[in-house]
Amino acid sequence: MFLSPASLSLPLAVALFIATAAVIGVAGTRLARIVDELADRTGLGEAIAGAVLLGLATSLAGIVLSVSAAWSGRAELAMSNALGGIAAQTLFLTIADVSYRRANLEHAAASLGNLLQGALLLCLLSLLLVGRFSPELTLWHVHPITPLLFFGYLFGLRLINQAQFDPMWSPAQTLETRVDEPDAASARRSLPRLWLAFVALAATMGTAGWLMERSATALSDATGLDQAAIGILLTSVATSLPELVTTVAAVRRGALTLAVAGIIGGNAFDTLFAAASDLAYRQGSIYHAMPDSVSLWIALSLLMTGILLVGLIRREEQGPGRIGFESVAILACYLLGIAMVLIGGEGGRSP
Numbered sequence: 042m043f044l045s046p047a048s049l050s051l052p053l054a055v056a057l058f059i060a061t062a063a064v065i066g067v068a069g070t071r072l073a074r075i076v077d078e079l080a081d082r083t084g085l086g087e088a089i090a091g092a093v094l095l096g097l098a099t100s101l102a103g104i105v106l107s108v109s110a111a112w113s114g115r116a117e118l119a120m121s122n123a124l125g126g127i128a129a130q131t132l133f134l135t136i137a138d139v140s141y142r143r144a145n146l147e148h149a150a151a152s153l154g155n156l157l158q159g160a161l162l163l164c165l166l167s168l169l170l171v172g173r174f175s176p177e178l179t180l181w182h183v184h185p186i187t188p189l190l191f192f193g194y195l196f197g198l199r200l201i202n203q204a205q206f207d208p209m210w211s212p213a214q215t216l217e218t219r220v221d222e223p224d225a226a227s228a229r230r231s232l233p234r235l236w237l238a239f240v241a242l243a244a245t246m247g248t249a250g251w252l253m254e255r256s257a258t259a260l261s262d263a264t265g266l267d268q269a270a271i272g273i274l275l276t277s278v279a280t281s282l283p284e285l286v287t288t289v290a291a292v293r294r295g296a297l298t299l300a301v302a303g304i305i306g307g308n309a310f311d312t313l314f315a316a317a318s319d320l321a322y323r324q325g326s327i328y329h330a331m332p333d334s335v336s337l338w339i340a341l342s343l344l345m346t347g348i349l350l351v352g353l354i355r356r357e358e359q360g361p362g363r364i365g366f367e368s369v370a371i372l373a374c375y376l377l378g379i380a381m382v383l384i385g386g387e388g389g390r391s392p
Contacts, residue, residue, distance in 0.1 A: 045255070054259040061253040062282060065246060069286030072098060072242045074294060076287075076303075079235050098243035100307055102250020103280040104314050111318035116330035119322070121272025123314030124169075124338045126281045128273075130304050130311070131345045132375045133285045135368040137292045137300055152298045152353075154201055158305040159350040161197035165190060165312040166343050172328035173336050183319055184326040190316040194309060246283050253279050269334045270382050301353075308346070334382060341378045345371050 049057065076094045103126050111119040172186030257279040258271075284307055291300035319327040352367030 049256065049259040051260070054256045057256040058253060058260065058279075061249045061256065064249040065253070065282050066286050068242050068245045068249065069283045069290060072239070072246065072283075072287055074290070075235060075239050075242060076299065079239060080299065082232050082235060094239065097307075097310060098239070098246055098283075100284075100310050100314075101243065101247035102253065102283070103277070103311065104317060105247065105251055106276060106280055107314040107318045108321045111321040111327060112323075114322070114324060115268055116318075116322055116324070116327050117268035117332060117335065118272045118276070119318040120315060120327060120331040121269040121335045121338070122276045122280065123311055123318065124335055124342060125273035125277030126314075127166075127308045127311050127342045128338055128345060128375055128378060129278050129281045130284045130308055131342065131349060131371055133281070133288050134301065134304050134349065135372050136285065137288045137304075138368045140289050140292055152301070154205055155298065155301050155305055156350065156353055157197075157201045157204055158302060158309060159346055159353065161194070161201070162305055162309045162312070162346050163343060163350075164197070165193055165309055166339055166346065168193060169312060169315055169328065169339050170336070170343075172326070173331070173339070175328075177326050177329045179326050182323050182325060184328055186328060187316045187319045190313060194313055197309070250280050250283065253282070269332050273334075273338060273382055274379065305346075305349070308342075337381065338378060341374055345374050348374070 076098075079094060103122060107119040107123045110116075110122065168186055168190055172184055175184075175186070178185065257275050260275070284304060288300045288303055291297070291303060315327070322330070324330065348367045348370045
């Protein structure tokens, strides 16, 4: 197979990883700018654009990895990559919070859309746990939770879009609040050129992510870690690097709502990795094939998202180390999860 992980030597795998990371860094920075302009020109707003456009484009590498792993029968890798990525991307908001020194990011990026997206993410993650602990019933090898995940995601986006144009709640404005307003500079390029640039950059990100997955898999072969640990500790982080780059880039250009929406919306989209993987998995329900260590990361993602929502509602202007309390708590949850993966080894499977 072309550029299979087994064909990569260790030096070549390291070089490929560094090269693809550089490509993702450059393309990700430009992609954040393009999506910000599209949000202004199309009237979608940063919250919806971040959830749909930025979240979709930066998730291409991850969904390709999970679906291909499920098709090959590697359920643990498919699910740990998808769910480990959600936790990693939530952690990236802590890094973005550190890079924004004026105030706590969750304070400055107050948005009804982001709150609703967070609530949608909680519902989708809960559905994953329902699938995990429900009876192992399938129709054509597909569990009933899979279509519910797709429906819930689309219905949630519809509600978020309606709330944006007819809001029943709005955050209080402070001196540090950055309002989602169109940038006058966004009118300089034509809309077709913006869309063409978006497609080209998204394709670049997807290709770079696929190549990075090849190199990350080759690197992981030498560690002796099980598939769940590889997915949580390596591939999920590697394929989530676009989210880190685009989030920090969005913060630096002042698109704070876009930065938060890109993470929360991207996480909601990433739950569909599991649904798509169930469609590709031919041995039955993929939710029942994942080990307890992966189920643990669903619970951790629920906890991290809940903490983030508390931060978005409380809106602490300055916290410890000039970041919000929620950033500190999210970091602690992620480090605790890594420790449990390393200590617990493979974890247990359900009977």
